[in-house]
Amino acid sequence: MSTRVLSGIAVAVAGVLLLCSGLATTLLPGGGAGACDTAAVAPAASSAARSPAPGGVGPVGDWNAEQVGNAATITDVGMRLGVPPRGWVIAVATAMQESSLINTPGGDRDSVGLFQQRPSQGWGTSAQLHDPRYAATAFYRKLQAVDGWQEMPLTEAAQRVQRSAYPHAYARWEPDAARIVAALTGAGASVAACGVTVSGLGWTQPVRADVGSGFRTAGRPGHDGVDLIVARGALVRAASAGTVTVVRCNAVDVRTGRDWGCDRDGDPVLTRGCGWYVDITHPGGVITRYCHLLTRPTVEEGQPVAAGDVIGVAGSSGHSSGPHLHFEVHLGDHNPATAVDPVGFMASVGAPLTQ
Incomplete structure (x- = not known):
């Protein structure tokens, strides 16, 4: 994974950093009142996002550099397609379950690549599905076609796309997927306003x-x-x-x-x-x-x-x-x-x- 791609991720995440909205004045015990001074809130700067280390991607937790690099590709594709951050986490968690984030040349029956998509089911040719960017794009297109996917539990949204024999398996990977996406996008960087610190994942x-x-x-x-x-x-x-x-x-x-x-x-x-x-x-x-x-x-x-x-x-x-x-x-x-x-x-x- 090139530093150029990761730099693109870091810059793009600035657009999803959340600021504290104006809090309604809240009556407190004893008759006091608290209010958020929204005039002091400044826009998040793109420099708040973490820049990648020279030489590529390192491990995150138990996931090695190759696996995190593939997660970075999945995340970058989601950004370029305009998929909300929730979709990046769903996609990475799905690839964790399907391939352990390894771009495999083959799997069960004719399944291929990070998402173990099958040419026989109309996902594309074997060569196309072995291209992580093509495979991620195919996944996101199917996900975006699912009505209400953003309101679904992760495992349900992933299953609507994958049609897996193990429909409940995706949920276990959500914390790891969120952690990797946060590390890649600089979501650990936060925005402080109104006395509240909000992470890059909101x-x-x-x-x-x-x-x-x-x-x-x-x-x-x-x-x-x-x-x-x-x-x-x-x-x-x-x-x-x-x-x-x-x-x-x-x-x-x-x-x-x-x-x-x-x-x-x-x-x-x-x-x-x-x-x-x-x-x-x-x-x-x-x-x-x-x-x-x-x-x-x-x-x-x-x-x-x-x-x-x-x-x-x-x-x-x-x-x-x-x-x-x-x-x-x-x-x-x-x-x-x-x-x-x-x-x-x-x-x-x-x-x-x-x-």
Whole structure:
């Protein structure tokens, strides 16, 4: 992979760096107000994108230089075709599953190349499919023809294109694919505005806090998120752009089965439920959940939000032993089968959960 191609990736990614949108003035506990001074926000400079090291592409995690180089080609083709960044991640994850990002001369039956596309199924000739740029272009053309692909979970979008015998296999590669795309495009570079830092892939920390109870630990195997330890009243922000799909109070008195109420602290023994909580659905079918808010959230169902928009304040409503934010990430509908560890996911999109 030439440095010219990678330089093109680095420059192009500047166009997808996200700035903090104007936050609506939010009433805070005690009658104070907070607002974002949008006048101070400056456009992102293309120099924010990371330039490739001389001599080509190096390894990323467990993926070697050859594999990352092929991912760079896939990403570059997606950029040139005007495919949104979500599509680059889908394409790279698909090639990870199909070929381990190795441009193989052959595979099962007559399958060829990075995506193991088959001449007998009309993808092109064997020689064409062994050209990574041709193969990536063919994949993206099919993906763009799928109605609603940007709102689908990665594995569903990939399967609509590939028609694989293993339709659920693609999802496992999403964190690695996002990590490689971030490394190639400089998505680790971030834009700071309004006191919020948004990564190049459009994500930010919902709160700046240390992780307390982790994802599905031995002691809490049903804990489908992580607990971020913050003070009562800390601002909670949308982790990425999306649409608010749920605003709800869920707090039940386990002794009576009756409503406990969310405008007071919950209890770790006597109460079950998320308290005041918000769900946000993001492009690609990713859902984030924010639990145990102090008061009714400051957003409404159906409301679009940008990364960093304030959605509420941290508290201890519902099943809770003290102020914190319970944060979940789901790749698809909200249920235990779709939950992923928020620590790994947020690191892969350039917004690690740390102080």
